[in-house]
Amino acid sequence: MYDAKxxxxxxxxxxxxxxxxxxxxxxxxxxxxxxxxxPDPEEHEHCIESTEYMRAEHMAMLDEWxxxxxxxxxxxxxxxxxxxxxxxxxxxxxxxCHSDKEKFCDRCHEATAVDPYCWDCHIEx
Amino acid sequence: xxxxxxxxxxxxxxxxxxxSVCPSLASARSxxxxxxxxxxxxxxxAMAIDIQKLSDEVMQKAIEACHRLHNVxxxxxxxxxxxxxxxxxxxxxxxxxxxHQMEGxxxxxxxxxxxxxxxxxxxxxxxxxxxxxxxxxxxxxxxxRCIGCRFCMAGCPYGSRSFxxxxxxxxxxxxxxxxxxxxxxxxxxxxxxxxxxxxxxxERPACVEAAEGVLFFGDLSDPDSEVRRVLRDRxxxxxxxxxxxxxxxxxxx
Numbered sequence: 001m002y003d004a005k006x007x008x009x010x011x012x013x014x015x016x017x018x019x020x021x022x023x024x025x026x027x028x029x030x031x032x033x034x035x036x037x038x039p040d041p042e043e044h045e046h047c048i049e050s051t052e053y054m055r056a057e058h059m060a061m062l063d064e065w066x067x068x069x070x071x072x073x074x075x076x077x078x079x080x081x082x083x084x085x086x087x088x089x090x091x092x093x094x095x096x097c098h099s100d101k102e103k104f105c106d107r108c109h110e111a112t113a114v115d116p117y118c119w120d121c122h123i124e125x
Numbered sequence: 126x127x128x129x130x131x132x133x134x135x136x137x138x139x140x141x142x143x144x145s146v147c148p149s150l151a152s153a154r155s156x157x158x159x160x161x162x163x164x165x166x167x168x169x170x171a172m173a174i175d176i177q178k179l180s181d182e183v184m185q186k187a188i189e190a191c192h193r194l195h196n197v198x199x200x201x202x203x204x205x206x207x208x209x210x211x212x213x214x215x216x217x218x219x220x221x222x223x224x225h226q227m228e229g230x231x232x233x234x235x236x237x238x239x240x241x242x243x244x245x246x247x248x249x250x251x252x253x254x255x256x257x258x259x260x261x262x263x264x265x266x267x268x269x270r271c272i273g274c275r276f277c278m279a280g281c282p283y284g285s286r287s288f289x290x291x292x293x294x295x296x297x298x299x300x301x302x303x304x305x306x307x308x309x310x311x312x313x314x315x316x317x318x319x320x321x322x323x324x325x326x327x328e329r330p331a332c333v334e335a336a337e338g339v340l341f342f343g344d345l346s347d348p349d350s351e352v353r354r355v356l357r358d359r360x361x362x363x364x365x366x367x368x369x370x371x372x373x374x375x376x377x378x
Contacts, residue, residue: 070267073259073325074158085159091304121268121307123196 034111037103044097048079048086059116062090090118095125163327167344169243169262170319171352171373172330173361174236178339184211184236190335191317196308198296206287208317209238209332217364236340238332239264239285239317240364240372247277247286255314262345262373263319273312282368286316345373 001007047054049061065088068074076085077093086093098104101124109116191197191209198206215222215231222231245264247256255270256277278286292311302308306322309315319342320330328334333342343350352375359377366372 066269068158070265070269071257072158073160073164073321075161075164075325076159078157078159088158117310120310123302123304123307125304 031111034107036107037100039097039099046081047097048077048093049081058094062094062118065089091122091125099125161326165324165327165329167261167350168346169344169373170241170324171262171343171345171375172238172241172319172333173341173352173355173375173377175339175341175355175359175377176233176235177377179234179236181234183336183339184234187236187332187336187340190331194303194320194331195306196293196297196302197315198293200296204288204290206289206293206315207285208287208315209236211235212237218362220365220367221362235376236332237283237285237364238374239319240283240370240374241317241319243371243373244369246280246282246370250276250280252276259321261324263321263324265318265321266315268307268309268313268315271313273314275314277314282365282370283372286314289313289315 049057054061065077069088075088077088078085095101101119188209188211192199195208197208200206211234213231214233214235217235217237241262241264243262245256245258248258248264251257252274253270253272255267255272256264257267258264273288275288278288289309289311293308297308320328320332323330329342333340341351341355343352345352347353355377356375361375361377363372363375
């Protein structure tokens with residue numbers, strides 16, 4: 001091989017650099033789902049949709065709600081699970097039960113390092 | 126499998142049809158959302174202000190009710206945010222003032238707010254459609270979409286729009302925020318919205334409730350509405366009518 005003296009060290013540096021996230025995080029604790037403070041299960045059996053759906057889709061749902069509320073004036077959402085209409089409102093529906101932002105919203109958002117700007121304007125109850 | 130040009134074109138046609146029909150079928154909204162059953166409905170909301178009954182007290186009451194509900198800060202500088210405010214006759218009706226007006230009339234204090242124009246220039250110039258006109262005529266701001274370019278402020282001939290030069294919560298009492306309406310963030314334009322959120326809940330705008338009998342609110346397309354009744358009985362003016370923005374806030378003289 002021509003220039004093996006340059007190519008091999010170069011490949012080694014590249015491999016080290018490329019795998020940096022893996023060996024840098026060796027030995028640190030693995031990600032665990034944060035402990036959330038949930039509303040009293042006696043009062044509220046479940047959320048407006050299933051837990052799995054809310055966990056995966058709440059941001060998409062809130063995004064849809066804000067458009068449909070502000071732009072089209074639809075203020076109520078039909079929950080198939082509860083067979084009931086709910087206001088399409090972060091503060092009046094979601095945070096009516098999940099009233100403590102620090103013990104619910106923030107815990108996951110901090111663990112996953114996302115910084116939603118909802119509360120720059122919307123007021124925590 | 127034997128393939129022919131004829132078969133290929135048939136399949137391509139079907140595929141194109143599927144592509145155009147399926148997404149619209151999928152997004153056809155089931156009745157997952159509805160409007161609040163008691164919402165007020167109109168084809169064209171409008172407001173009338175009886176200037177003979179306007180007193181300092183009534184004006185302050187209307188301003189207070191609006192600004193408290195919508196968390197509008199009071200900033201003691203040119204960067205103040207205004208939704209509804211007091212202005213004298215001369216700057217309001219600049220094109221209708223002449224040198225020999227009744228003594229003192231040009232200094233008459235009046236209430237003014239967004240005119241919710243029928244052909245709103247702010248909506249035309251907004252590059253992100255953050256400002257839009259609803260089917261009932263209300264010119265609304267979607268603060269989520271505003272990028273703070275301030276074209277709308279240049280477009281509005283009535284000065285009805287305010288820009289948040291800094292975080293408005295700095296100027297609000299954070300323990301007494303009204304929970305029913307969000308504050309705004311830095312870099313967003315805001316203005317009066319005819320209390321669209323209250324109208325959708327079946328209530329009249331906050332200023333109209335606070336200044337009962339002085340401000341009138343109703344459907345301009347309904348001949349029996351409050352607004353049409355007062356406009357029939359009294360002579361009225363609108364601001365800068367010749368600009369063709371068709372303002373929908375009428376001043377009863």
